[in-house]
Amino acid sequence: MTTPQPANPFFPPGVPAPPNTGNEQLGPGAPSPFIHEEKPLYPLRAQESHASSFFAFAEPILGPFGRVLDKIAEKRRALDLPFPGTAEHLQKETKQTLLSNFFYDGARADMVKTLSVNPIFQVTHAFSMGATSAQGPVPPSYNFGAVYGSDKVFMQAGLDDSMSVTMRANGRLARGHISKVQAQLAAQEGASFVQLEHDYQGLDHAANIKALNPSPTDGAGIYVANYIQSLTRNFALGVETIYQRQSADAQESMMGYLAKWTSNSRDAIATAQWQAQGMLGCTYWQRLSDRVEAAADLQVITAAGKREAQATVGAKYDFRMSTFRAQIDSSGKIASQLETRLAQAFAFTVGGEIDHLRSQAKFGLGISLESSPSEMMMDPNSPPPPPPSVPM
Template structure:
């Protein structure tokens, strides 16, 4: 029996970062074929109680998708936050689904919440609108549009309409792709302005610089990081010269 080598060419993504406060973030994605992806995210914080680990798995079917994740799972007592979601295409443009949250602070106490979601994608796939509703009175709506090959914009609205609290936060964001770098910026109604610059020195290696300013709290922070990805492409397919440097612009 013979098997294709491509069967074992799994896709790997790794990213790490550290900010000026000594907080370390790690990300690891592992692709298993064309439909399954396992993700691991971790944060090591200098502040007690802020460190976390998240395990996640995605499955993409022909007309549906399934996602399960666990945040700070306790293998011995079963504590942690567990999330499961299912999205089903109803028409070519419309998809409906639900997402359930199970939070276990200890082996005795647990809380289960479910929210419902809708997603509408334009026929040309240049814009996407989504909405999520929780029975407790929380509404979330998003809108994304591709303005050109290099520019994307998005908007997000979070509304709380609970009996003891009413609040709303709106966020605007944009992404601009250059030849070897990507710039992202975000502004929200709470006074926060953030930006991220991703500079690629090679298709599998990038240097990250990020910053955030909170005008209402008069606070700011900055962070740097590196991103390493695996690839099965040849240097020519990745846009590199034989010496490993990026090809000059044409």
């Protein structure tokens, strides 16, 4: 059994996928200029922002048609179907538990200055050195970033030492509707990109459309649309279609299918993704106790004559001031990482990975220094202001 190369399951080899967080455009070990949604640098406040229908924001001006939409929405609410989540975050719980999205090698240092909590306003300095990749050592890097977030708008930008500029902006247009744009300008050929995206979240369904490097002249680019719907209180199905156009003579489309099962107590989730070109991804997540979670992931690739698969199991332990993650996969890799907060403004991370089959090892070390707004430091006993619910 061989290890499949990490790739977006919806795209054939060599085709860049629309980035979810911007991390796909960076080399291993480099600090991400985009927010890590599974591990944000600032507190997020959950808020119900699901629309009763796609045109709910326009119902007051739709007249009789708006009343029809109201009755359809009432019928849907009577079914009492839960929100299934988005297709992009189908495996969110598994990704938050496994170490794959959190582990790094080399040394990192982050300095975060919080200028305001509501609205969120932060500046960050991120340093990285000693990291390695499949191509060899990664040179040291520095990234300066800024974040602004309110209930309606989220903006983030970064500038690294190679003069690569990245940006991300989200806007909540109406209840259940969020538009997004991501972009990067870099000197390296093929590294620059722009992505336009719109999210819609209903009471029991979600839809998303996105375009990567769209060209208004010849229609070139990659276009993605997906939809997921709860069928019962425990089961949801979805579909995703991708259209890629490089020129008038080079275009391709493909379909993908999604399935999600959730237990009655919401402490266990199983997902499956199947792509017509021969890629299957399955995950299972379970909360064992208030502080312990376990997850398993299986990736199978049978495309282009390949027969590859990889299985990963891991667990996460949450303590009062720290989090410990450990995992093992079918390729013989064992990894673990400890994140601990030694003081209110100081966090320390240490992790390691051993590849028994290749007799290789990696080690990562990181520190994070944070500072609070001056008004909070003047009165440390006062409760912090509630953070906004940024449109993510």
